[in-house]
Amino acid sequence: MAEASENGPSERVQSGAEASGSDIRYVQYKDENDLPIVMDLVDKELSEPYSIFTYRYFLHQWPHLCFISYDGDKPFGTVVCKMDTHRERMRGYVAMLVVDKAYRGKRVGSELVKMAIAEMIKGGCEEVVLEAEVVNTGALKLYQGLGFVRDKRLHRYYLNGVDAYRLKLLLPLSEARLAELAAAAEAEAAEADGEMIA
Numbered sequence: 242m243a244e245a246s247e248n249g250p251s252e253r254v255q256s257g258a259e260a261s262g263s264d265i266r267y268v269q270y271k272d273e274n275d276l277p278i279v280m281d282l283v284d285k286e287l288s289e290p291y292s293i294f295t296y297r298y299f300l301h302q303w304p305h306l307c308f309i310s311y312d313g314d315k316p317f318g319t320v321v322c323k324m325d326t327h328r329e330r331m332r333g334y335v336a337m338l339v340v341d342k343a344y345r346g347k348r349v350g351s352e353l354v355k356m357a358i359a360e361m362i363k364g365g366c367e368e369v370v371l372e373a374e375v376v377n378t379g380a381l382k383l384y385q386g387l388g389f390v391r392d393k394r395l396h397r398y399y400l401n402g403v404d405a406y407r408l409k410l411l412l413p414l415s416e417a418r419l420a421e422l423a424a425a426a427e428a429e430a431a432e433a434d435g436e437m438i439a
């Protein structure tokens with residue numbers, strides 16, 4: 242269950258039943274002290290490590306869209322995302338997702354992504370996108386399980402020459418966006434009425 246800690250970022254504990262004996266905690270990114278944790282986790286898994294500027298770009302602007310999973314005090318997974326306007330709509334983007342090999346297959350990756358998506362929904366996102374290598378069976382299965390669909394194939398998207406799939410998840414509209422669309426429709430109808438009278 243998500244709960245806010247004293248300092249703001251939320252923390253959630255996954256019970257032993259779900260996580261084969263260990264207590265897994267999910268903690269929202271707090272501040273620059275968490276930066277080396279995220280960098281270590283991601284760098285271990287990547288063939289082409291990101292620069293610190295890339296991490297800061299995401300984590301300074303969207304700290305609430307990053308979560309770290311812990312087994313006790315040991316960090317072992319993370320997700321890093323962003324959200325911004327695309328064609329006048331809010332769109333979320335999953336930039337990085339890793340789970341340490343020893344902890345895979347326990348739904349931690351799925352949980353990290355779901356927590357980030359929950360924040361995106363709160364922020365008014367209408368869709369989420371990401372890229373994954375066409376050969377990354379694990380990631381493709383995970384995202385498919387969360388409802389993502391293949392939007393397009395991007396030829397030689399990665400520096401290693403591998404193609405990517407752009408995956409997309411359409412989200413339910415937030416209350417705020419529904420109200421905005423209703424107001425726009427009302428204004429349009431009023432304008433049409435005015436034109437008919439004139």
Ligand SMILES: CC(C)(COP(=O)(O)OP(=O)(O)OC[C@H]1O[C@@H](n2cnc3c(N)ncnc32)[C@H](O)[C@@H]1OP(=O)(O)O)[C@@H](O)C(=O)NCCC(=O)NCCS
Nearest residue numbers: 338339340345346347348349350351373379380382383386
């Ligand atoms: C991809 C990754 C994050 C998955 O993490 P995870 O915690 O093991 O994933 P989950 O346990 O949530 O798995 C979700 C689903 O995907 C399936 N899955 C995960 N990895 C799989 C694999 N290698 N092969 C086949 N299926 C796999 C799971 O069985 C599960 O399916 P189910 O819902 O039918 O049981 C992890 O393997 C990883 O860190 N890989 C290296 C980095 C990476 O590729 N990141 C993604 C970049 S787009």
